[in-house]
Amino acid sequence: MITGTLGRICGSCRTLLVKKEPSFLGRCSFQRNQGCRDFSTSQRRPYIMKAWQLKAYGSNKNFQFTDNAPMPPIMYPNQMVVQVCAASVNPLDVMMREGYGAAMLNRQRDPTGVLPFMEPNVNELPLVLGRDCSGIVMETGLNVKEYKPGEEVWVAVNPYKMGTHAEFVLVTNSEISHKPKSLTHVQAASIPYAGLTAWASLVTQGGLNEKTTKGKRVLVLGGSGGVGTFAVQLLKAWGAHVTTTCSRDAIPMMTSLGADDIVNYQAQDVMEQLKRVDKFDLILDGIGGDTEKFLFSTDYLKPWAGAKYVTLRTPLLKNADSFGFSDGLLKSGMSLAGNAVKGLASGIHYRWGFFTPDGMALDKIAALADRGKIRPVIDRVFTFDQLPAAYEKVEQGHARGKTVISIAEKRTEIDDSSSFDIIHA
Numbered sequence: 240m241i242t243g244t245l246g247r248i249c250g251s252c253r254t255l256l257v258k259k260e261p262s263f264l265g266r267c268s269f270q271r272n273q274g275c276r277d278f279s280t281s282q283r284r285p286y287i288m289k290a291w292q293l294k295a296y297g298s299n300k301n302f303q304f305t306d307n308a309p310m311p312p313i314m315y316p317n318q319m320v321v322q323v324c325a326a327s328v329n330p331l332d333v334m335m336r337e338g339y340g341a342a343m344l345n346r347q348r349d350p351t352g353v354l355p356f357m358e359p360n361v362n363e364l365p366l367v368l369g370r371d372c373s374g375i376v377m378e379t380g381l382n383v384k385e386y387k388p389g390e391e392v393w394v395a396v397n398p399y400k401m402g403t404h405a406e407f408v409l410v411t412n413s414e415i416s417h418k419p420k421s422l423t424h425v426q427a428a429s430i431p432y433a434g435l436t437a438w439a440s441l442v443t444q445g446g447l448n449e450k451t452t453k454g455k456r457v458l459v460l461g462g463s464g465g466v467g468t469f470a471v472q473l474l475k476a477w478g479a480h481v482t483t484t485c486s487r488d489a490i491p492m493m494t495s496l497g498a499d500d501i502v503n504y505q506a507q508d509v510m511e512q513l514k515r516v517d518k519f520d521l522i523l524d525g526i527g528g529d530t531e532k533f534l535f536s537t538d539y540l541k542p543w544a545g546a547k548y549v550t551l552r553t554p555l556l557k558n559a560d561s562f563g564f565s566d567g568l569l570k571s572g573m574s575l576a577g578n579a580v581k582g583l584a585s586g587i588h589y590r591w592g593f594f595t596p597d598g599m600a601l602d603k604i605a606a607l608a609d610r611g612k613i614r615p616v617i618d619r620v621f622t623f624d625q626l627p628a629a630y631e632k633v634e635q636g637h638a639r640g641k642t643v644i645s646i647a648e649k650r651t652e653i654d655d656s657s658s659f660d661i662i663h664a
Contacts, residue, residue, distance in 0.1 A: 291623075296338035315411075326372040327644070328629045332368045332370065333634050336630065344398055346564050366401070371403060376388050393605075394598075396410055435604075438600045439595040445521050445523070447521065449477050453479070456519045456521075457523065458483070459482070460530060461525035463485040463486070467525055468493075468640055472612065483498045483500075484502045513534075519540055520540075522539065526552070527550060551592045620642075
């Protein structure tokens with residue numbers, strides 16, 4: 240039995256027993272007399288935690304800090320509870336705070352779509368946002384063999400799940416990896432979400448890997464953000480020739496990351512400047528907007544050479560929010576098909592890039608980090624009680640790397656970064 244100040248949790252069925260209530264809140268499948276079986280194979284831990292909860296969609300005013308959030312229970316044998324030492328704030332978190340993607344994500348939370356009819360007053364709120372973290376394994380399911388309590392890990396979780404802006408997070412063994420030994424938790428927390436977004440775009444959609452990238456010409460639009468700084472480093476580690484766009488004040492940082500050619504969008508006409516250089520094998524678009532209309536053409540991509548245009552600014556979630564789940568999917572599919580057909584006529588390919596949780600990819604990224612090929616790029620570190628300020632920082636845009644929140648890591652580890660070759664913009 241796991242005990243706390245307010246009550247107990249059954250070690251077998253995870254049911255909460257409150258001291259003031261003689262009966263369990265829910266049915267226990269391991270009942271014996273008037274209580275659950277009085278033992279547990281899990282280590283002793285609290286069943287409530289501190290967290291920032293989003294009570295309603297909108298601005299930072301809808302965030303509420305609580306020290307009484309429910310502890311995430313292990314429900315399946317491949318799950319783990321991780322204590323969050325540090326987490327990052329991503330542009331997706333800011334957008335989700337405003338309700339972005341709610342229609343699609345709610346369908347993933349309830350694939351059958353029947354819950355609103357069965358429980359009209361039940362919805363996804365309050366939400367805990369946050370997509371990635373670095374932390375320590377606290378508890379594991381019965382089928383988890385690769386990780387033990389006390390081991391340091393990093394993880395990126397699916398957007399439909401409860402997030403990492405809390406003391407603890409529930410993850411599966413397919414989303415997690417051992418943290419790079421050369422990085423502190425704050426440094427490591429800056430990488431998983433941005434790194435896996437870049438990985439899925441370049442590897443899964445772009446078809447690049449450590450064996451095929453050498454000598455390829457790649458353009459990274461928006462190189463100074465979290466995804467861009469990671470993508471530039473990954474491509475250089477694999478031997479690509481990298482061109483990137485950024486503002487004037489970010490040029491020294493992009494040079495230190497190894498970018499071969501840098502286009503200052505504040506001082507030059509980007510489209511004209513890019514026409515003067517050799518065409519690209521792949522363009523990674525982290526900007527969107529009208530950029531796609533001009534750059535997705537044989538003026539910039541090599542025709543009939545397998546060249547790809549991969550954009551991170553997809554309309555999928557937005558269309559689902561605007562037109563409903565089914566109609567949104569149909570409209571998004573038509574948009575994707577239209578661009579794909581347009582590209583086929585000139586021998587270039589169009590792809591959407593998505594963040595995809597991938598523990599095996601994190602294993603490879605960790606190895607690159609420990610070899611010094613991937614370095615954390617951190618714009619600013621906030622404490623846990625400063626989370627709303629961290630969201631405001633990300634919302635302002637013009638990022639120079641990542642914004643990180645320290646939750647359970649010592650202040651000395653945050654400040655002492657020189658030995659890890661961390662980059663502060």
